[in-house]
Amino acid sequence: MKSAVGSVKNTSLSLLFSDFKEITKAKLAVSVVFSSIAGYFLGAYQISVVSLLLLTFGGYCMVGASNAFNQVIEKDLDALMNRTKNRPIPSGRMSVRTALTVAIVLTVLGVVSLFALSPKTAMFGAISIFLYTSVYTPLKTKTPLSVFVGAFPGAIPFMLGWVAATDDFGIEPGTLFMIQFFWQFPHFWALGWMLDEDYKRAGFKMLPTGKKDKGTAMQIILYTIWMIVISVIPVFGITGRLILSIPAAIIVLLAGLVMLFFALKLYEKRENVTARRLMLASVTYISLIQVIYVVDKFIS
Structure with missing residues (x-):
């Protein structure tokens, strides 16, 4: 009996982790963090492990928050597309309130982590979230120019690493x-x-x-x-x-x-x-x- 209960708990945790990866688009977030780390190495005079950890954690949180906000906003539209209808919210595995909570918590953690590197780093990270969720996402159903707008937050990560290393733009x-x-x-x-x-x-x-x-x-x-x-x-x-x-x-x-x-x-x-x-x-x-x-x- 205990074994069965433990198995159910493990399965539930596995599903929660899987949904977290999907709501934050883990693969995309990791690739974005990779860009930031590359920018950091290019800008740094000396490599700081603490700075790298803050950049990695803060960067993932910021990207994850953007993606979570995006999926909250587009939940009804995601349900219409084959590639997105099985995402956590449209499939019913995650409530809008839970997804919004995840997005807000990640935003706070991301801003705090990047601010610990430098205020400029946190500022650019916050700008990327704002542009992605408040400008790019609503424009996607209005005009093809949404791709132009979305290119701004999409281009920030490579630059962000340099700013994190130098506190200079x-x-x-x-x-x-x-x-x-x-x-x-x-x-x-x-x-x-x-x-x-x-x-x-x-x-x-x-x-x-x-x-x-x-x-x-x-x-x-x-x-x-x-x-x-x-x-x-x-x-x-x-x-x-x-x-x-x-x-x-x-x-x-x-x-x-x-x-x-x-x-x-x-x-x-x-x-x-x-x-x-x-x-x-x-x-x-x-x-x-x-x-x-x-x-x-x-x-x-």
Whole structure:
């Protein structure tokens, strides 16, 4: 009997943990924290384990809070889409009150943790939550410009790490911001292309032309080119302490050209499978260049 009760408790805890990961979008949150840590390594003169722990914890809390608020706001729309109808709130596994409590607690913990690093870090973290939940989320059903607005909070993490390490905002974190800002467009439009039918069920307007056409594909190409240009600019020595060696810049350029290749293929074929390849290439690209930037700093 005790064994059966213990098994039920373990199952319940497992489900609660699973729902927590889903309400905070754990995989996305971890990738965002990875960006922040990369920015921290780039900006830091000396590595502080305590600062890294605060950044990791605070960063996850802030992203998790944004996602939880988002799922509270979009609970009825999530129920209409195949990819989101089994989320904790629309499936009935978590109440709106519980999800809202999780979001508020994570916001407080995140702001406090980032404030312990520096007030500027906490400020940018708070701005990202506000823009994501109060501007980007409501705009998704109104206009395709929501992706432009959403690119601002989406681009903050890479920059946030530098600010956390230096308590300063200048050309270096500004450049990191711009890299991730322009990356947002090919990434999310490729995702929007793949999920267009599902998004339309909820009334989301994610593609710039509203259609899976050459116009959307051309904009993906243009933003990919801008992303490549910004990513290699540090090799010219005009971005302060953010410097990229020639070998590292060549690798970054080649990685960008691979992504551009898939963008051109999407323009040519306009198929979901091609959009998926571009989306996967974009995820690989942003993680790869962050690693390259950090490794290049420490070996150059």
